[in-house]
Amino acid sequence: MTQLNVELGARSYPIRIGSGLINNKAEFNNIIKTKRVVVVTNETIQPLYLESVLSSLTDFNTSYTILPDGEQFKTLEYFEKINAYLLEQNCGRDTTLVALGGGVIGDLVGFVAACYQRGIPFVQVPTTLLSQVDSSVGGKTAVNHPLGKNMIGAFNQPQAVIIDTETLKTLPPREFAAGVAEVLKYGLICDLAFWQYLIAHQDKIQTLNDEEIRYIIQRCCEIKADIVAKDETEQGLRALLNLGHTFGHAIEAEMGYGVWLHGEAVATGMVMAAEVSLNRGYLTPTEFDEIKLAITAFNLPISKPSSMSASDFIKHMKRDKKVSDNVMRFILPSALGQSALYSDVSEAELIAIL
Numbered sequence: 001m002t003q004l005n006v007e008l009g010a011r012s013y014p015i016r017i018g019s020g021l022i023n024n025k026a027e028f029n030n031i032i033k034t035k036r037v038v039v040v041t042n043e044t045i046q047p048l049y050l051e052s053v054l055s056s057l058t059d060f061n062t063s064y065t066i067l068p069d070g071e072q073f074k075t076l077e078y079f080e081k082i083n084a085y086l087l088e089q090n091c092g093r094d095t096t097l098v099a100l101g102g103g104v105i106g107d108l109v110g111f112v113a114a115c116y117q118r119g120i121p122f123v124q125v126p127t128t129l130l131s132q133v134d135s136s137v138g139g140k141t142a143v144n145h146p147l148g149k150n151m152i153g154a155f156n157q158p159q160a161v162i163i164d165t166e167t168l169k170t171l172p173p174r175e176f177a178a179g180v181a182e183v184l185k186y187g188l189i190c191d192l193a194f195w196q197y198l199i200a201h202q203d204k205i206q207t208l209n210d211e212e213i214r215y216i217i218q219r220c221c222e223i224k225a226d227i228v229a230k231d232e233t234e235q236g237l238r239a240l241l242n243l244g245h246t247f248g249h250a251i252e253a254e255m256g257y258g259v260w261l262h263g264e265a266v267a268t269g270m271v272m273a274a275e276v277s278l279n280r281g282y283l284t285p286t287e288f289d290e291i292k293l294a295i296t297a298f299n300l301p302i303s304k305p306s307s308m309s310a311s312d313f314i315k316h317m318k319r320d321k322k323v324s325d326n327v328m329r330f331i332l333p334s335a336l337g338q339s340a341l342y343s344d345v346s347e348a349e350l351i352a353i354l
């Protein structure tokens with residue numbers, strides 16, 4: 001078992017990484033301070049892991065609610081349904097929510113926890129690679145709106161993140177690949193040595209070798225915890241974690257939520273950002289090819305949907321949360337393994353790559 005901490009003063013919390021953690025009562029008993037617990041999960045995860053989690057929560061008054069599975073349910077409608085469940089069950093402020101699932105469940109439950117009776121505690125139990133390396137850490141919670149991805153939400157840190165690496169064994173390969181997109185992102189934004197490690201250990205990562213999987217989750221969480229501790233509400237540094245996301249969110253919104261997986265859209269978005277960097281001379285053609293090769297090797301797409309025009313992208317990108325004073329801002333690789341926020345990307349540069 002490895003423990004990292006997200007250092008946020010009184011709101012600091014542990015990230016615990018290990019095999020079989022959801023079967024361990026002590027994991028939950030040491031963290032949850034309320035008598036009442038509500039587990040929120042979805043219909044795919046319920047038959048796989050709900051029973052294990054419930055058997056670790058027998059010291060609490062526990063109930064659960066099951067949502068349909070999919071990005072298309074990360075909406076205000078389902079936010080409202082979870083709140084209605086809590087009210088029907090007479091849950092008070094002395095209730096802890098447990099988000100058991102991937103980033104969709106984690107983002108939705110975290111947002112409910114921010115709002116229900118003005119805020120109740122929650123614990124993240126992420127079960128996808130993407131949620132274990134990214135979405136469960138750092139307190140960004142949100143729902144989608146038809147006009148934009150993650151447009152309604154709150155910064156709300158969990159009480160703890162419990163990462164059981166065993167859960168990855170049931171993850172479909174396409175979902176695993178989507179998680180690798182966010183893993184590659186950490187290497188590209190700030191850790192060249194990690195980027196090189198990912199390329200060198202590609203085969204063992206793909207076959208879920210324990211040592212490599214544990215290491216990549218730990219390294220991603222270390223980087224994310226460090227960035228979040230320095231810039232919780234994204235005043236600057238944290239924006240780097242959005243490499244590829246401005247393009248990626250446009251793909252997700254335009255194609256319909258759930259058609260392209262978030263990680264797939266981010267993978268293509270990172271290639272698009274890298275192409276802007278190539279045209280600016282920040283990356284050499286060899287480095288640009290290395291990025292495309294690595295992304296392809298992990299079974300991720302590198303080309304935008306053929307149905308999307310430049311104006312489709314620009315329409316969505318103008319609503320991006322990084323837009324300030326009507327100026328679009330982009331995270332671009334400034335070199336291989338480094339990145340920065342740029343406010344001077346012209347529409348002509350975008351059209352050249354779109």
Ligand code: NAD
Nearest residue numbers: 044069102103104127128130131134135140167170171262
């Ligand atoms: P997801 O939550 O939709 O999960 C992917 C699929 O895998 C679902 O069908 C789910 O039911 C299934 N699943 C989950 N765990 C499983 C397991 N162990 N075995 C078998 N199937 C399992 O998607 P995701 O990729 O985890 O998360 C994507 C979401 O995360 C997006 O909404 C994205 O916007 C959000 N996100 C948030 C942040 C953040 O900082 N809050 C960061 C990155 C992404």
Ligand code: GLY
Nearest residue numbers: 138140238241242
């Ligand atoms: N996934 C981006 C962030 O947490 O800031």
